[in-house]
Amino acid sequence: MDGDVVRNPVRAGAAARGPDVGAADLLAAQARLRRYLSVTPLHHAERFGCWLKLENLQRTGSYKVRGALNALLAARERGDHRPVIAASAGNHAQGLAWAAYRLGVNAITVMPRCAPQTKIAGVAHWGATVRLHGETYDEAKAFAIELAQQHDYRLLSAFDDPDVIAGQGTVGLELAAFAPDVVLVPIGGGGLASGVALALKSQGVRIIGAQVEGVDSMARALRGDRRLIEPAATLADGVRVKDPGRLTERLLADLLDDVVIVREAELRETLVRLALEEHIIAEGAGALALAAGRRIAAKRKCAVVSGGNLDAGVLAQLLSDVRPRAPRRPRRRNRDTSLSRAGASIEVDIYQLANLPPPRAALASAQPFPSPHRTATEDVTP
Secondary structure: OOOOEEEOOOOOOHHHHOOOOOHHHHHHHHHHHOOOOOOOOEEEEOOOOEEEEEHHHOHHHEOHHHHHHHHHHHHHHHOOOOOEEEEOOOHHHHHHHHHHHHHOOOEEEEEOOOOOHHHHHHHHHOOOEEEEOOOOHHHHHHHHHHHHHHHOOEEOOOOOOHHHHHHHHHHHHHHHOOOOOEEEEEOOOOHHHHHHHHHHHHHOOEEEEEEEOOEOHHHHHHOOOOOOOOOOOOOOHHHOOOOOOHHHHHHHHHHOOEEEEEOHHHHHHHHHHHHHHOOOOOOHHHHHHHHHHOOOOOOOEEEEEOEOOOOHHHHHHHHHHOOOOOOOOOOOOOOOHHHHHHHHHHHHHHHHHOOOOOOHHHHHHHOOOOOOOOOHHHHOOO
8 A cells, every 4th residue: 555554553451461661661771771872863854854863873873782782781680691692684683792792792693694794794793693594584583582492592582572672762762852743663573663652652742653565564463463474575674574573562552653654665765865865874774764754744753763774785776776856845934024123123222221332233134124116216316
């Protein structure tokens, strides 16, 4: 379907069970991560009419390091020092590798063979063991579960883990001071959307998820359709998940307002426009929330650019193939001339009270504006 917006019905009994992760967990995660990670900036993409939370500038180029690092720190507090294994399409593996390097933990990552080379290289750079298995994330996940059972590793889900969700929720805590009306979040397994919703929903912020057409397992699960359908091929490899999280599904059933389904062509165009117009390099999943935001109206709208780990060859091909439409010209805002004249008059009065000559600019602004029909000959005396 072309750009569907899926309304999220609240599941009966979901609220009664109570959350598996709450606001206190997010605040604890923020306290743990403060020593290691900096706050990522906000950028106003004026041509899109949207603010951007630049998680592509986070350590390892993605928000995923937040959840991985929080999970390792929380496990250390609990006395769990086992090696950690995780399945990932790339960003969770990089975040885990960096966190394990910083904390001196042994980490094994299982990645599908189709994972981008830039992500595989990023994992190996930080010293984690890389195992390539299967053609999809779900095949890599099944192999990681098998290895964890054989060797008593701690299996760290990329999204369906309370510590990971709490870590991703620190993105929302950083946005709280901005007081947005709407926050748009890409959804794969649902960890980022769950954490951001936990952080902001109590403030009345609308949380909108974004998925790609044919890669919409969470949107279907929230409608009660739990069939495991093979996701379509997509530029947004980071959200290409066949089986979304159970914990994240329960949280999003209560907290998510809508899900926008984006066409692949829209995603590609948005990614190219981000690079050309805003000079921001985002991967496919990173541009997904902004692509969805083009259909959402709000005064203070913010989209999470979740990652920027894009292969140079893919970017070059996109820049060659995609010709984005020219953006609409901005609307001209009417200047409130009465307010500007009043402000200039106040400035003149202040200078008079101080017995100082007012600046010429203030005097000129305080004078009535000339008639737009006045001609130069009217000022010439005979």
